[in-house]
Amino acid sequence: MNDWFAARRQRMLRLKVRREGERPFAPRLSASEPVFEQCPRCHAAVTRTQWDKNRMVCPECGFHRPVGAYRRLSMVLDEGTFQELDPDLTGTDPLNFPGYGEKLAGLRRRTGLREAAVTARGRIGGMPVIAAVLDSRFMMGSMGVAVGEKIARAAEAAEKARMPLVIFCASGGARMQEGILSLMQMGKTAAAVTRFREKGGLYIAYLTHPTTGGVTASFAMLGDITLAEPEALIGFAGPRVIEQTIGQTLPEGFQRAEYLQEHGFVDAVVPRAEMRNTLAKLLRLHQKGGVRRDAE
Amino acid sequence: MTQNDAIPAARRVALAREPGRPGVSGAVQTLFTDFFEQRGDRLCADDPAVLAGVGLFHGRPVTVLGTRKGADLEENLACHFGMPTPEGYRKALRAMEQAEKFGRPLLTFVDTPGAYPGLEAEARGQGAAIAACLARMSTLSVPLIAVIMGEGGSGGALALAMGNRVLMAENAVYSVLSPEGFASILWKDSSRAGEACGLMKLTAADLLELQVIDRVLPEPDGGAHTDPAAFWRTVDAALREELRRAEKLADPARHRQRRFRAMGNGWLCAGKETI
Ligand SMILES: [Zn+2]
Numbered sequence: 001m002n003d004w005f006a007a008r009r010q011r012m013l014r015l016k017v018r019r020e021g022e023r024p025f026a027p028r029l030s031a032s033e034p035v036f037e038q039c040p041r042c043h044a045a046v047t048r049t050q051w052d053k054n055r056m057v058c059p060e061c062g063f064h065r066p067v068g069a070y071r072r073l074s075m076v077l078d079e080g081t082f083q084e085l086d087p088d089l090t091g092t093d094p095l096n097f098p099g100y101g102e103k104l105a106g107l108r109r110r111t112g113l114r115e116a117a118v119t120a121r122g123r124i125g126g127m128p129v130i131a132a133v134l135d136s137r138f139m140m141g142s143m144g145v146a147v148g149e150k151i152a153r154a155a156e157a158a159e160k161a162r163m164p165l166v167i168f169c170a171s172g173g174a175r176m177q178e179g180i181l182s183l184m185q186m187g188k189t190a191a192a193v194t195r196f197r198e199k200g201g202l203y204i205a206y207l208t209h210p211t212t213g214g215v216t217a218s219f220a221m222l223g224d225i226t227l228a229e230p231e232a233l234i235g236f237a238g239p240r241v242i243e244q245t246i247g248q249t250l251p252e253g254f255q256r257a258e259y260l261q262e263h264g265f266v267d268a269v270v271p272r273a274e275m276r277n278t279l280a281k282l283l284r285l286h287q288k289g290g291v292r293r294d295a296e
Numbered sequence: 297m298t299q300n301d302a303i304p305a306a307r308r309v310a311l312a313r314e315p316g317r318p319g320v321s322g323a324v325q326t327l328f329t330d331f332f333e334q335r336g337d338r339l340c341a342d343d344p345a346v347l348a349g350v351g352l353f354h355g356r357p358v359t360v361l362g363t364r365k366g367a368d369l370e371e372n373l374a375c376h377f378g379m380p381t382p383e384g385y386r387k388a389l390r391a392m393e394q395a396e397k398f399g400r401p402l403l404t405f406v407d408t409p410g411a412y413p414g415l416e417a418e419a420r421g422q423g424a425a426i427a428a429c430l431a432r433m434s435t436l437s438v439p440l441i442a443v444i445m446g447e448g449g450s451g452g453a454l455a456l457a458m459g460n461r462v463l464m465a466e467n468a469v470y471s472v473l474s475p476e477g478f479a480s481i482l483w484k485d486s487s488r489a490g491e492a493c494g495l496m497k498l499t500a501a502d503l504l505e506l507q508v509i510d511r512v513l514p515e516p517d518g519g520a521h522t523d524p525a526a527f528w529r530t531v532d533a534a535l536r537e538e539l540r541r542a543e544k545l546a547d548p549a550r551h552r553q554r555r556f557r558a559m560g561n562g563w564l565c566a567g568k569e570t571i
Pocket of ligand 1: 039040041042043044058059060061062063
């Protein structure tokens with residue numbers, strides 16, 4: 001019976017991942033050779049199968065391509081353990097912002113996502129976990145009311161189930177089209193992960209490209225452990241805004257994952273190939289890190 | 297007040313940025329006695345863009361915190377025109393810790409275009425510093441009343457404004473980003489800022505309706521800067537009343553968590569509530 005459920009869950013996830021693959025990030029080399037996708041950085045011709053096998057990391061130069069939320073979960077979670085939380089939760093259009101409703105509808109059709117965040121319950125290396133993933137294909141992973149709510153609910157679910165919380169961040173910041181309400185999600189999410197942590201829960205923030213703005217200045221920077229993907233852009237203000245302010249160009253590598261590690265804001269820069277093992281190790285090291293019994 | 301209702305959003309943005317607009321420095325002079333300013337983040341620097349200290353409010357010790365733009369050009373430059381650096385937010389964090397330790401209510405006065413977007417500010421963790429303030433404010437067991445005085449710009453403003461009650465001056469504005477930044481992100485054209493003002497819902501009346509703020513502080517005709525004394529009397533009376541009410545809260549931290557937990561939830565679709 002359990003096997004049947006596990007197989008069904010895995011099928012669901014595989015379907016969602018396949019849907020994500022419909023719209024590749026990089027242009028195909030030519031219409032007649034759709035099996036190749038050029039590396040956006042070194043321009044090497046890499047077959048789709050190779051991209052897939054190599055977790056969307058370029059085998060030639062090590063460039064980490066952005067990864068959709070479901071694909072990320074399929075890379076991290078043990079097979080057959082994916083159970084999506086709040087799959088139907090969405091926001092609306094609080095400011096009646098011109099064109100926003102149509103934009104959301106179009107993105108939902110094209111990406112198979114309902115919103116920029118996917119939250120799930122699953123296992124990593126046999127250990128239960130609540131995972132949230134922000135997806136940069138959906139309005140740059142920006143945080144509106146629905147994303148804020150999903151993150152807060154994920155933290156609450158982790159607290160209730162005494163499970164560690166892992167959030168894969170990728171965001172352009174606040175969702176401009178939702179105005180002040182998107183700003184308020186910073187307060188909502190910061191309070192939610194803080195409450196979870198104060199009860200003894202382990203929260204691992206995994207920063208991927210790009211993590212900026214209001215997400216950086218709230219839950220992304222509040223992890224007990226902070227990991228980052230190689231070369232991910234991580235910062236509060238965007239590079240262009242900073243250049244305009246200080247009137248000079250920024251140094252090479254500024255606001256990249258390695259730079260943040262150097263400046264004391266990241267525990268480790270973890271290549272995608274080691275992501276799963278690193279998380280499994282951290283979960284093992286915090287086996288009791290579910291929410292303290294005395295904290296109820 | 298009725299004639300003020302018709303002021304368009306773009307005009308309010310201009311009023312909120314008026315150079316002589318009352319801010320935290322004025323509050324320290326008019327609302328509190330025996331004020332003692334606390335400087336420095338105890339790590340490396342003192343950022344004058346954040347003012348922190350202790351004073352008596354009608355005889356009762358309170359922690360005062362606010363963002364400061366400076367009164368003349370020299371001060372403006374030192375304060376980055378009211379844009380705090382991480383050192384400023386870490387000083388604020390220190391003031392929050394002490395409010396908690398000594399059981400003092402925390403009153404904050406916000407007037408900032410946003411956090412300073414500089415190279416050093418990023419290198420020293422602007423995002424982490426703001427996040428730390430948000431996290432700390434969510435757990436403070438003392439009452440916290442925030443007043444948006446002029447510009448409430450982005451996360452740099454929210455970093456001092458997670459109040460049990462959030463008040464807002466009638467001509468103040470509070471938004472996810474400046475109208476200029478908003479226009480430049482959405483339309484790649486910052487000259488359309490005026491148009492953005494109309495769409496963003498950033499006035500006190502808009503935010504009251506969205507339940508982001510709890511109370512609007514009426515200003516004299518022409519704006520608070522035209523008659524600061526009258527305006528401070530309004531602020532004083534409102535703060536006294538709000539503080540009296542907030543001190544009756546059984547659990548101010550939980551109240552604040554719930555207040556922010558509900559932000560925007562009226563616009564969610566499907567999915568059952570878990571709280
Ligand atoms: Zn490559």
